[in-house]
Amino acid sequence: MENGQAFIAGTTELENLKSLDEVYKAVGRQLKNYYKNEVVVVSHRIPGSDIIRLKFSEGWGSVLDKIISMLGRRFEDMDFKGSEEAKTVMPLGKPYFLSGGFYQLALGEVPQSVAKVIEKLLSLNKIYAIAFTENKKVLGAVIIIFKHNEDLREPEILEEYIRRVSKIVAQNKPPRVLFLDDEKAIRDMVKEILWTEGYGITTVEKGEEAVAEYLKELNGPDKYDAGLFDLYVSGSFGGKEAAAQILKADPKASLIACTGKSVDSMLTEYKTSGFKEMLAKPFTIDELLGVISRVKNG
CATH class of the missing domain: 3.40.50.2300 (Response regulator)
Structure with a gap:
């Protein structure tokens, strides 16, 4: 894992990007470089709605084709609706542990039996979510799926990175x-x-x-x-x-x-x-x- 301060400083590279999609993809790449062995997902909230749309997703490895086959579609083609619990916790801008695993992550869009199979395929350990926010309003979110025995270390590094990215996302948010x-x-x-x-x-x-x-x-x-x-x-x-x-x-x-x-x-x-x-x-x-x-x- 690279130095945490260097990771945070990488947010300056996002400031001159031309679109929010470019920002999301660059954020995904930076996170994936920092959390090298994990699954990283970056999502966008449609303004004025509870709909979450995926913008970046990497780290699934060879199991991705099996997951797509079970779901019948790609994650990028699915719109997810935020849960009531997430609406309360996510605006705080801190890492949020999804105790319900992949089923909770998929917000009910994936049957619980299928979610359990996906967890085994991934050797899933823990899932964390953290939101891009503006005045406690959720603009989008990052999901990090930790595999095997890995867990979130130094959460303050992730919090500071997301805090800085939130300002850039807010400047580029769609109307x-x-x-x-x-x-x-x-x-x-x-x-x-x-x-x-x-x-x-x-x-x-x-x-x-x-x-x-x-x-x-x-x-x-x-x-x-x-x-x-x-x-x-x-x-x-x-x-x-x-x-x-x-x-x-x-x-x-x-x-x-x-x-x-x-x-x-x-x-x-x-x-x-x-x-x-x-x-x-x-x-x-x-x-x-x-x-x-x-x-x-x-």
């Missing part, structure tokens, strides 16, 4: 977006695009739902970073009216106007209604991600 549109097909499409990118995404059909949802989360730990509102919604008031109500409560709200109507008429609407950006339909994935990035980064 949480509220999307208003009266067409279900468009709502579903945007949700799938942003969900795949690791964004938090809530979709609503009516203007009053957009206002209620935004205000509900306004003072919470996962407030919305951006709102994408169709200006014209059938059976309800649209994005312009929703924006007016939201901006009264949150003058700094980052709102994006969206419509399939002519761009010229839309320019006047969005400039006079407090929107920071506009997005004309139909739009590409790059246009969607680009406009959200611009309002998020100010």
